[in-house]
Amino acid sequence: MTPEHWLFTYEGFEPAKEGLREALCTLGNGYFATRGAAPESEADDTHYPGTYLAGGYNRLKTDLVGRVVENEDLVNMPNWLPLTFRLEGGDWFNPRAVTLLEYRQVLDMAQGLLLRTVRFEDRRGRRTRVEQRRFVHMRDKHLAGQELVLVPENWSGRIHVRSALDGRVVNGGVPRYRQLNCKHLRTLVTEEVDAETLLLEVETVQSRLEVAEAARTRLYVDGLPARVRRGLAVEEGYLSHEFELELREGQRLAVEKVVALYSSRDHAVSEAAMEARHAVGVAPERFDELVATHVQAWSQLWRRSDLDLELTETDHIHTALRLHIFHLLQTVSPHTIDQDVGVPARGWHGEAYRGHVFWDELFVFPFLNLRLPDLTRALLRYRYRRLRRAREAARAEGFRGALFPWQSGSDGREESQRLHLNPRSGRWVPDVTWLQRHINAAVAYNVWQYYQATADSEFLYFYGAEMLLELARFWASMARWNPSLRRYEIKGVMGPDEYHTGYPYRTEPGLDNNSYTNLMAVWVLCKGLEVLKLMPGERRDELLETLSLSPAELAHWDDVSRKMRLVFHEDGVLSQFEGYEQLEEFDWEVYRKRYADIHRLDRILEAEGDTPNRYKLSKQADVLMLFYLFSAEEMRELFERLGYPFDAGMIPRTVEYYLQRTSHGSTLSGVVHSWVLARSDRPRSWKLFTEALKSDIADVQGGTTPEGIHLGAMSGTVDLMQRAYTGIEVRGDVLHFNPNLPEGMKRLKFSLRYRKSLVEVEITQDKLVLNSRWRSATPLEFELRGERYLLQPCETREFPIKRPEVTAEGTLDSAGP
DSSP: OOSTTTEEEEESOOGGGHHHHHHHTOEEOSSEEEOOOOTTOOSSSSOOOOEEETTOEEEEEEEETTEEEEEEEEOOBOBOOOEEEEETTSOSOOGGGSEEEEEEEEEETTTTEEEEEEEEEOTTOOEEEEEEEEEEOSSSTTEEEEEEEEEESSOOEEEEEEEEEEOOOOOOSSGGGTTSOOOOEEEEEEEEEETTEEEEEEEETTTOOEEEEEEEEEEEETTEEOOOEEEEEEETTEEEEEEEEEEOTTOOEEEEEEEEEEETTOTTOSOHHHHHHHHHHHSOSSHHHHHHHHHHHHHHHHHHHOOEEEESSOOSHHHHHHHHHHHHHHHSOGGGGGSOOOOBTTTTSSSGGGGOBOSTHHHHHHHHHTTOHHHHHHHHHHHHHTHHHHHHHHHHTTOSSOOOOSSBOSSSSOOOOSEEEETTTTEEEEOOGGGOTTHHHHHHHHHHHHHHHHOOHHHIIIIIHHHHHHHHHHHHHHOEEETTTTEEEOOSBOOSOTTOOSOTTOSSOOBSOOHHHHHHHHHHHHHHHHHHHHSOHHHHHHHHHHTTOOHHHHHHHHHHHHHBOOOBOTTSOBOSSTTGGGSBOOOHHHHHHHOSOOTTHHHHHHHTTOOGGGBSOBSSOSTTHHHHHSOHHHHHHHHHHHTOOOOTTHHHHHHHHHHTTBOOOSTHHHHHHHHHTTTTOHHHHHHHHHHHHTTTTTTTTSSSGGGOOOHHHHHHHHHIIIIITTTOEEETTEEEEOOOOOTTEEEEEEEEEETTEEEEEEEESSEEEEEEOSOOSSOEEEEETTEEEEEOTTOEEEEEOOOOOOOTTOOTTTTOO
């Protein structure tokens, strides 16, 4: 791989930006992740070292403003990074205390390495060069390592090196959570295994999760084992080795620290500390041996996952896309398949949202379905294992079927907070985001899309169908018949736009007839009925018997799916919810002048004593999510089923209406809006795409990215390139193509998995080339702009592309891929 577009580089030391760099330079392997903090740093106002085990949660209670608040958090595990040095007569290394001659930090995405180069001069005029490398091993999920290479440029003398394991950490990475209890760990073991190996074992105080780290540190001078004096320091939750040696000018000191991390949740493990101690003992002798197998694993992942672009102008786009793929693969990797974890909205990169699982998998799975479908299967099993809890939640609220939580953690109960701190006003205010019942449509959609992409009938028969049926049952039970309108309604919910939590004239929270929620409920009911027809007779009968699904109940589903109410504005625009058209228009210009940043208008208005519930404004796409998930053809089918007229021009009118009333308070917003404009307004779509692409890199929300990346937005930008601009859909048991590359993109090339085929796709402005790479038994059936074709095994076919005509109302497929 060539270096171009594979290196994410920072020049210079900027303390104010260290938090952002640490999040974006996180290294992980799907099992655990460690932020890109400097190894000499400690948690303070500049740095925040953090190591997170996938699914490593703990629950604590806090007495807050007169009530007890309980939160489950992703736990900051012991810090394995500490590795530092001091020159004779000097202090431990601190970039702020020396004159920096060179400072560079590089994330090598091709190899999965974090590199740092530092040249400095201390107060005595001693110049020193330091080179550092770090990995979290992508093949052996339990291993990580770092190397420190130090060269005296103009001095000789004594140097001290300290290598430590630090379990004194707390959860302090999100300032607004610091009023809450944050000490999740108790120390079990601090032990020196031998002269080069340390062992630390901790336990979470509530979930009783044991985590052990063993660290082996070896020193070499000019490639040979170094002669050193050794010392040991032990405190509660902390232990270190200190090494002392003599160096001559120009000699090369290499310090190699290899760490093993195990937990009591691991398979085929007797005891975490025993396994960690053993793993570092049998790890390869030298750092480069571990790097070689780690890089090999990344190379194999990239062959499956890369997007190869050719643009007319060189810019940041290719690098940013690869950064997004890189972080997706560090969050959910092949190691995820053997674990019980979901898709955390902020990755395993920080403590924002407490590591919880929301609906962001809706934006992640499309990429995985066509690249690494076994990962999607494993992540959907996370939901299936929590189906019992979802059934209990539905019953507790008076519904049938399964009600999945808006925020999920270890066991599937609702983890949404009931109080939210507005950092602008300093007030704790009620949080009712748990009313976002549409998560239950997202889970169903993900199950169906996985099946469409893979034809994995075993998963559908034994896991997916049961979830679909219980989710359809939930939506049917939530719908209430309105005899005066002769329509079913869904009341008391929140849509994806989290600004509107209720009506300004009602005390109880929730909105009525949110269009996204209602139409998605119809879709789920349709798929619930359809999946029964796909099942083999024996399995269908088993499910009907197990779930006590009667013909009368199924007939009710069909009735609800044909008579759900949708609300429209007078001009035919689909209303976000009942009563939206009667809200006040918002004075956008006044607020743009008054505040430098209006992304979070909810916090601004609350601080002013006002509420978004009064206005026609949105945090992010709500109605427009429908056009993100469904093509115009699918929307037409749903409208016709409900007996509503469908006008193709309604889509661009609706898109334009809500675009003018959205603050983009979520990083997902630009992704969705770019998608729905991909065919009707390519220049504006591309502008929104490039803005979404840099949302984390530039930290456009002003401080949120240091707390953890936005995985949904990162995955969404990659999916925009993979599906929106290629027009790829998996629908009706056929793979569809409808390419429409943006101006300025000369070529796009990638590989995709569709069912039993591996296909190399190459698209230019005037042609589509498909190359079947597997000798599968059956040809690939696909459609190109409505025409059906077959691609035989190991066959290459080339098709010319004609630009679709764009009318004043946009193209029929203006809202879909």
